[in-house]
Amino acid sequence: MKILVCIKQVPDQESRPTVNQAKTWAGYDENASYWINRYDEHAVEEALRIREMIPKTVVDIVSLGPERVKSAIKRCIEMGADRGFHLYYDHDDYLSPSIKSRLIAEFCKNQEYDLILTGVMSEDMMSGQTGPMIAARLGVPSAASVIKLEINPEKQSIQVERELDSGHRCSMELLLPALVAVQSGINRPRYPSLSNVMRAKNTEITEIRGTVSTSAYEYETVERISEVGFNRTGIRLEGTPAEKAAALWQLLHEKFLL
Amino acid sequence: MNHSIMIMCEQSEGRILPVTYELIFCASLIADRYDSGITVVLPGNIAGADSISGADLLVINSPGLAEYTCEGWEKAALLAAEQIMPDIIIIAHTSTGYDYAPRVAALLEGGCITSVAGIEFIPDGIRYRRSGFHGKLDLLYKAGKPPLVITVLPGAFPANVQQAEPGTISYINAAIDPVFTSNLQFMIPDQSNTELEHAEVIIAAGKGIGKAENLQMIREMASCFSRSAIAGSRVACDNGWIEYNAQVGLTGKKVAPLLYVACGISGSMQHIVGMKDSKTVVSINRDPDVAIFRHSDICIVEELEKFIPEFIREAEKHTVKGKKQIPIY
Structure with missing residues (x-):
């Protein structure tokens, strides 16, 4: 079986984005730390578990972005993935998921993957578009928000359980090749083993540059970025932890909550 | 146009x-x-x-x-x-x-x-x-x-x-006939949580609590209030700190208590959808820029481990011996 896991490298949640001068996008300074999108890490783990069940399975990783995303790909190889592909794309403005999915689908075309796994969305932008769009462009079925999956090698299918609204679930069968976007909670991602860390040192990440021109498309754009408005009063309590605690108690007491 | x-x-x-x-x-x-x-x-x-x-x-x-x-x-x-x-x-x-x-x-x-x-x-x-x-x-x-x-x-x-x-x-x-997909089963797992549904005060834990041991502190904070319950963000549930039947958000429960205290919750839209109708929202987070502050009435920039024990001490100071509020969870 040939599996591809699409991962995104995201900035640490506590890093502070700085809006650019044109107010059309935001970036991070050199102190920001980046990690693998949590949902995608679950997808990597799921791929590795399938490989443990089905012999001769190959797990590839692909990620789109600037030079720094190589470290995220390497981390996946340290977790146990076989090969890494870096679709080099350095941008400091909005890149539509329509374009991202186009580039990744283009990469997939001659690779004949049986299964493509992604996270259900990214932690930072939470669009959840790239996965289903890749599937649509490749003409394969997809399922989003999957919290359980099982491959049926004889039937060349995958059985998945999707999480629906208000805690309901449904199970369904998709014929392979297919794309599955996993929800967090599907598994506990493993830590890299020492042997895989050693192996990753000698595993080359294949870099792919500029396969598709992206300027020909007119997708949605981000026109303006601003601080999120306050929906409530947002009073900030000041002082030492003890002073803040006393102030909070007083405020809640006045509201008859304590 | x-x-x-x-x-x-x-x-x-x-x-x-x-x-x-x-x-x-x-x-x-x-x-x-x-x-x-x-x-x-x-x-x-x-x-x-x-x-x-x-x-x-x-x-x-x-x-x-x-x-x-x-x-x-x-x-x-x-x-x-x-x-x-x-x-x-x-x-x-x-x-x-x-x-x-x-x-x-x-x-x-x-x-x-x-x-x-x-x-x-x-x-x-x-x-x-x-x-x-x-x-x-x-x-x-x-x-x-x-x-x-x-x-x-x-x-x-x-x-x-x-x-x-x-x-x-x-x-x-039309003759639309799904060929690649077939539905198998629709399931309604028992996710009921009457404590949470009836709670007037909800103390919710997020990724920021860091480890399961810190849940004790969240429980103790909840016990400072009457008719209180604990809940969690998606990450808190995924980490096994909080049961899924107490998850607040788009993929969990929608709640509207008198008081919602978000402890170490970042406040993604997915979470906000589940708690935005709460009467009063208090958020505690060490990140001064965290999104949840935009949806809060009272914001406290502080480490949870420092603030919550202080708050519990403060609440105990005001509690008359033997008259402590009994939580319902």
Whole structure:
């Protein structure tokens, strides 16, 4: 079986984005730390578990972005993935998921993957578009928000359980090749083993540059970025932890909550 | 400027879900301004279609649309789009909406904006608002070449209740038959949590609590209040700190207590949807820029391990011996 896991490298949640001068996008300074999108890490783990069940399975990783995303790909190889592909794309403005999915689908075309796994969305932008769009462009079925999956090698299918609204679930069968976007909670991602860390040192990440021109498309754009408005009063309590605690108690007491 | 707007009706077991009326309200804001036509597409014969006013109806009849499949809904949307030629396609940001909406956008070669929280009008057109960068920033999007597919967050718009003229109703008989997908089973796991549903005070834990041991502190804080319960964000549940039946958010429960205390919760839109109707919101987080502060009445920038024990001490100071409030959880 040939599996591809699409991962995104995201900035640490506590890093502070700085809006650019044109107010059309935001970036991070050199102190920001980046990690693998949590949902995608679950997808990597799921791929590795399938490989443990089905012999001769190959797990590839692909990620789109600037030079720094190589470290995220390497981390996946340290977790146990076989090969890494870096679709080099350095941008400091909005890149539509329509374009991202186009580039990744283009990469997939001659690779004949049986299964493509992604996270259900990214932690930072939470669009959840790239996965289903890749599937649509490749003409394969997809399922989003999957919290359980099982491959049926004889039937060349995958059985998945999707999480629906208000805690309901449904199970369904998709014929392979297919794309599955996993929800967090599907598994506990493993830590890299020492042997895989050693192996990753000698595993080359294949870099792919500029396969598709992206300027020909007119997708949605981000026109303006601003601080999120306050929906409530947002009073900030000041002082030492003890002073803040006393102030909070007083405020809640006045509201008859304590 | 004239826009043609297509809405995909959100249904469950053959009934229209209320979020559909929110989508119609959203569309009517655009229609009122640009004199646009609105068509609501019903995949399959759905009961209650006569309750829809102020829009035309397009019913797509096909045996393959008896229940939701990504494939079936995608085909129904494409078929409807061929007839309606929409500039904007509005879909609910629900577990069905985000499953197929991006596919429809890709196949129509249109743009796509998911979890839209609002729309704005400026002289040269419509802008779509959603948050990004871990919910820290507001992003205003502009459509590219039509059609544009948007998914709208449930609760972002009021439900359309105004009685407008009923529109026309037309039918397409199609042979949509999902070939790659087959539904197996629909499950309703027991996720009831009466404590949480009846609680007047909810103390919610997020990723910021860091480890399971810190849950004790959250429980102790809850015990400072009467009729209190504990809850968690998605991450807190995924980490096994909090049961899934106490998860607050888009994929969990919607709560509206008198007091909601968010401890170490970042405040993604997915979480906010679940608690925004709370009367008073207090947030404790060490990150001064965290998104949840934008949705809070009282913000405390502090490490949880430092603040919560102080708060518990403070509350105990005011508690008359033997009269301590008894929590219901």
